[in-house]
Amino acid sequence: MERAREIIPGGVNSPVRAFQAVGGHPPFIQSAKGCWLHDADGRRYIDYVGSWGPMILGHAHPEVIDAIQSAAGSGTSFGAPTELEVLLAEKIRSFFPSIEKVRLVNSGTEATMSALRLARGCTGRSVIFKFDGCYHGHSDSLLVQAGSGLLTLGLAGSPGVPPDFVRHTVSLPFNDLCRLEEAFEKYSDQVAAVILEPVAGNMGVVRPKDGFLEGVLRLSDRFGAVAIFDEVMTGFRLAKGGAQELYSVQAPLTCLGKIVGGGLPIGAYGGKAEIMDRMAPEGDIYQAGTLSGNPIAVSAGLKTLEILQRENPYARLERLTRRLCRGLKEAAEAAGTALQVQSCGSMFTAFFNPQPVHDYDSAQKSDTGLFGAFFRKLLQRGVYLPPSQFEAGFVGFSHSEEIIDQTIEAARQALAEQQTT
Numbered sequence: 399m400e401r402a403r404e405i406i407p408g409g410v411n412s413p414v415r416a417f418q419a420v421g422g423h424p425p426f427i428q429s430a431k432g433c434w435l436h437d438a439d440g441r442r443y444i445d446y447v448g449s450w451g452p453m454i455l456g457h458a459h460p461e462v463i464d465a466i467q468s469a470a471g472s473g474t475s476f477g478a479p480t481e482l483e484v485l486l487a488e489k490i491r492s493f494f495p496s497i498e499k500v501r502l503v504n505s506g507t508e509a510t511m512s513a514l515r516l517a518r519g520c521t522g523r524s525v526i527f528k529f530d531g532c533y534h535g536h537s538d539s540l541l542v543q544a545g546s547g548l549l550t551l552g553l554a555g556s557p558g559v560p561p562d563f564v565r566h567t568v569s570l571p572f573n574d575l576c577r578l579e580e581a582f583e584k585y586s587d588q589v590a591a592v593i594l595e596p597v598a599g600n601m602g603v604v605r606p607k608d609g610f611l612e613g614v615l616r617l618s619d620r621f622g623a624v625a626i627f628d629e630v631m632t633g634f635r636l637a638k639g640g641a642q643e644l645y646s647v648q649a650p651l652t653c654l655g656k657i658v659g660g661g662l663p664i665g666a667y668g669g670k671a672e673i674m675d676r677m678a679p680e681g682d683i684y685q686a687g688t689l690s691g692n693p694i695a696v697s698a699g700l701k702t703l704e705i706l707q708r709e710n711p712y713a714r715l716e717r718l719t720r721r722l723c724r725g726l727k728e729a730a731e732a733a734g735t736a737l738q739v740q741s742c743g744s745m746f747t748a749f750f751n752p753q754p755v756h757d758y759d760s761a762q763k764s765d766t767g768l769f770g771a772f773f774r775k776l777l778q779r780g781v782y783l784p785p786s787q788f789e790a791g792f793v794g795f796s797h798s799e800e801i802i803d804q805t806i807e808a809a810r811q812a813l814a815e816q817q818t819t
């Protein structure tokens with residue numbers, strides 16, 4: 399870590415990896431298999447980070463590795479169309495009925511940034527509505543009240559984002575349709591898009607209240623704005639068709655990332671053909687990428703989606719996650735600790751909070767000191783949670799009941815120890 403800090407800012411290539419919020423030093427990972435991470439000091443951990451979402455099949459899944467290896471043998475990048483890209487696009491469309499056309503990019507950040515440009519281009523308007531605590535990648539106009547990394551480091555936005563850029567971004571409380579309607583009335587014909595995490599993961603897991611998603615879609619429609627569902631985390635995670643399938647809604651534009659690349663860098667945005675056809679070269683709105691649709695990344699993503707289709711693991715993943723959440727809740731009760739264990743599908747967060755969390759303000763009432771101590775005690779016991787109170791943990795293919803029960807036992811010991819210190 400010292401050597402890393404000499405040469406890489408904070409020693410990491412993405413801030414939350416540095417453990418600033420929880421204390422201690424991050425293990426350096428050497429390899430991973432299934433739900434296990436192995437570090438450079440020879441220790442192993444049950445992994446609930448899953449590379450922050452993508453690794454739903456577990457690490458080094460043999461079929462995905464085969465797909466990557468065989469793609470690499472045919473050349474690593476052409477900058478020209480391939481059949482693989484068409485196959486992945488068709489697969490995405492078959493999972494997401496709201497997506498008629500889709501474009502591949504290299505990250506979730508690129509997907510949301512491009513979707514915003516598209517919405518602004520289509521509507522000829524500038525204002526963007528987002529929700530406090532939702533994170534949509536690190537592009538300038540979206541770094542406002544943006545959850546996880548910023549929440550963890552206590553930053554409101556970021557220096558280097560000119561006030562003029564965020565002047566057009568309005569951040570509103572999550573789960574509050576009245577405030578959204580008021581904002582629409584105030585900005586009426588200036589609003590290009592409303593972007594949201596349909597199930598929030600980047601302030602910790604927060605479900606939408608009944609009717610919230612429908613309300614967002616209805617109000618956007620009424621005021622001529624494009625609703626953008628950022629399913630970078632929830633897509634292929636909550637169900638094959640993401641939060642839209644789970645809540646039976648359809649968004650005009652959807653952003654994808656994480657699982658869609660099967661552990662390699664891919665993002666995607668797609669939706670109604672009439673909107674997508676505004677993109678160059680079909681239309682006049684520009685977006686491009688030298689490595690977009692990279693054959694190795696696309697092969698990993700395609701294989702991952704094929705396996706999800708074949709195995710349909712969602713009911714099992716949810717059952718395992720419920721078991722884990724119940725165990726954590728009981729362990730907290732036994733130790734007299736106020737813990738809100740919130741989950742949706744295979745995403746979960748244990749908030750050290752006396753009250754349920756339904757938005758950014760209630761998430762902020764969590765005791766991050768207690769979380770940090772819990773995190774470190776679990777790490778000592780070989781359990782690797784996301785190193786922030788405001789993140790989702792993920793259960794995947796290779797977490798068994800036995801692994802879940804080991805985790806619960808570790809949590810029970812950690813919470814009991816915390817109670818006595």
Ligand SMILES: *Cc1c(COP(=O)(O)O)cnc(C)c1O
Nearest residue numbers: 505506507533534535628630631
């Ligand atoms: C992770 C994430 C992003 C950003 O994706 P990157 O690949 O890290 O750029 C955007 N939106 C949501 C909801 C995410 O969880």
